[in-house]
Amino acid sequence: MNHLFLGAAMSALALASSVALADPAPQAGKPTYGTYGFDTAGMDRSVKPGDDFYDHANGTWAKNTPIPADKSNYGAFNTLDDLSRERTRGILEAAQADSSSKIGAAYASYMDAAAVEAKGLAPIKPWLAEIGKVKDKAGYVALAAKAARAGIDGPFGIYVGQDDKDPESYILTLRQSGIGLPDRDYYLEQDGKMAAIRTAYVAHLEKMLTLAGEADAKARAQALMAFETEVARVHWSQIDSRDAEKTYNKMTPADLQKAAPGFDFVAFLAANTLTPRTLIVSQPSAVTGEAALIAKTPVGVLKDALLLRSLHTYADFLPDTMANEDFAFYGTTLSGTPQREDRWKRGIDFLKASLGEEVGKVYVAQYFPPETKAAMDALVKNVIAAMGRRIDGLTWMSGEAKARAHKKLAAFTPKIGYPDKWRDYSGLTIERGDLFGNAERSNRFAFDYEMNKLGKPIDRQEWFMTPMEINAYANFGMVEIVFPAAILQPPFFDPHADPAVNYGGIGAVIGHELSHHFDDQGAKYDESGKLNQWWTDADVASFKGLTDKLVAQYDAYEPFPGAHVKGAFTLGENIGDLAGLAVALDAYHASLGGKPAPVIDGTTGDQRFFLGWAQVWRRNYREANLRQRLVTDPHAPSQYRADIVRNFDTWYDAFKPAADGKIYLAPKDRVKIW
Template structure:
């Protein structure tokens, strides 16, 4: 998702997709004898109507676990590939996207004038990378080693930020939440090598083991970089990062749009956080912001104080090790394998690195994503699909409007504003109307690391170059090849890249109910994000602005509080629960998205009764379609990491949100007492 704030841009981590409803099933040959023969019916990719019935586990009752009822046999029989931390419907489409992109890049590789071909060639020349060793990175590492004082540290840390290297703080240019027609510099807490503060502070055995492995990893990387005294230096850096973790905000507080909106001048920042030269830090990148937004002020203050008293060598080691981690994939296997052993295997449970061509595809998505995207769209995204998506989005928006009108808890005043917000939406489908220009990015066929570093600087300059300019409303935060979707609060938009428009999310030959349960619910999810516990704080102009009455807010919090408790009760591992408050936005998105999609499906029937297919009703197929897109097997380490860092609940619980829908009970008739059965009074209904 790039440089978007959590409060403004919410990824579905789903796939948005298009609906089959707007596409005709098939066409017959143009030259047919009279009378014309009936065309053979088109076949759905999954099963007879778009759902894989063979993957069901019918021994599991829907009322005990709907996810396993719909997907249990698939889950039992589907291994996770060795280069994956998890595997499911998203991964299948990701692999297809990678293969298609590989074909584009290998063809371009034969053209010496092709920028994407030269970039891919530089990545695939592993022999050259091994032959050069660490030499290409040594000039940069030398700058870190030469840091003589804290003022120099601030300047080099700023340069690291331009190179995409993690440092003490993170910053980027984005919309001002309370003035969405203006760009502003935003900064956030940083400085940790582990994924979150909990990894340093959680007293459990699992986290303790990871901390031990992390220190050993730091020692190994310092040794590989030719540094002396690696053991003591690794321990010192771990001690420093632990203190940084103590001042960091939690994930829950960091997703609060009100708490994280703290506007101040650079002088005020310096006064509130003495111990770090922020003026020198920003000036090193020619940035002299009059104002900036500080997401976690107390964390920035705490970090600055820690930096002021930390040994200079510890600060330098933080930058050095972050540099090795950032650029590990562009360095020899000695570095790349060591980096993966910790971040890939220890943290996520993935046994082995992916094939080099897959890494090369990912590299091109990061460096020249829209340049590749132009070719991808031309080959794999027909105009008919875009038109179908346009129609489906309109259907879902209309359904949302009807649901707003029927809300018992919202005031008439807020309903009127909600309709204004709906009318202001900009759906973006497939690919940007205006493509990025990469003319200023230098790519050399024989310089992989240089390409990566120049690309990071190019992206940085592009981002900070927005200051003082009109909002880039054509801009996308994802490439067309990505299997995902997102909602951007400041832009009042929902965005669906081309590559997600495939089965099981969208299949032009599937039953409409399955498509509404798949991609229709994905569209509804992104739409509902604009009305979740954070998105609802933004008005029809994209401004962070309370547009509800106090009673509306109180009613909403009462409902969302029930959803928090529902998810708090989920326990994937003994003692490890889903965090209902952390995943609340995504859970509201799922709940609202599924409700809106179901209404849109019912409206599409135009008063007729849905046909029974293979013994299933329309509503049954709708909910099965929803469960199917959430097929996913996790490695234990990956799932544990997600519980700490991922604002999305695990896939099983996303599928089981059907327990809140009266229509689901009507469709599957679960008996009271089932494990996911909820009495009518306990079913959460928000949007």
């Protein structure tokens, strides 16, 4: 199970036992931002820290920074992503000139827009014809299985991951799917915004069918919308779907078939040569409900679902008439983005998805110096050690659970920068001039790679992000935290910045990912990565009392009238922010070695720490994108992530906010967990 923030694998036991609290010697040079690593020009000092710390730290930047026309939001993550893409572009353009380069051939096929336009819909026509030939439910099941291998969402999703209760084994998981809008709420909520999106969605389906040359497009679009609405009614909510215990439902294929007779699951799996003894069904009532709907739905409607999902999946590899219509709905209507990205940017996304680690090998050789990795190693050591001290200081946790928590901490593997072992793409055929074929073959290659894990030992060297990603993640089953190379840059990490800013930036990212393993879901996994309650019942009750306060705090945030943050949905990420920032602050203080932090440009060390935290959350949103995130994103909007400082006594000491400030919390109301 992976949780996002937004290298050599080393034993955390060794790190924790040999930790040095001093940072690496600072490197000579000027920080990227300001005089000490923070962009003071972006502050709005007219906003008091106690009214809105996000605006105090970032308000002028927010007012003066437009969102580019090809983006739904823009902030610190995007700035680094733009840099990463420019660097990757240089790598791929150089590779194009090498006739033996697989990544060069793939990029060349994407950039040849003229060839794509000249072929029209011919590349996808055989697949559409295959859908058209289906006559009955048996044929539909076989085709849905084939679609899954081609990367096309069908009625149910399947993937391979660790068995949560047997983390040394891989297991197949089956999950709910079958809708074209981002979440069940888009079909079921009755406010005007959602109703308008539903109307636009039906119009979009009609246009896509028409562009594909299909007859009776309007009636078929309406019929599909009616079917998807019924599917949405049986879907689990986002809150239930993130519950590790509720979603762990192991059964045999025969048991699944008996529970959900409306769909031939055995044939569906067998069509991709999958004959698992057991599998996990994430949302059993949803799967049962959708199988019953499939049984009573005309095969024509089911075929149209596959047809339209196929067009959506492959739109970017088809002529602009199709791709632009797909973007008009999914990019503009849903996210508010006015225009598609330039072709070279989309080409880079294709390469990251299809040959990501092949590109990553070149990227890290050029742009990830050993000095950055060494500095990150030291920061990780300090943050892990700080987490150990915080465990010792907990008043709500029993001694028995503390001992197990230390065992879990000792089991951690941090992964920094890039994999020790790169993925082998020799089995993937790439041809210049065949973009659609390359995309199709890449999807099948990725599917086969996943399914071939079944029955094999767990690969603990595997990464689930490329080195070019501006992100990080925690993997509960692997007991690991992972930081791709590209995030290890300003404003997250700057070797020339004051340490306080780095601890508030990348230090808090490290703490966030580490803390995920102790959040409301991660804490259910023991030191071996097994889903196994290792707390006493009293520990669980105490923890819930604290997290309920955090849920209530976030429930109160209301970005738009009537549209609130869902505290229960964002709880894991909010715990990660709260605990991660606390751990990073402790690590920063320890790194000072008992000496006072210097005052720089009139700011104290603690002030610079919290400003460094706020700086990484700079982000402007388009309204449609922010509304979508409230429904589908387990992270709270960036402003509220920055303002989590309101729970820290140290922040109050540093900034002296007035008691009548808008984000001021009385000491008894400040949430402290880890």
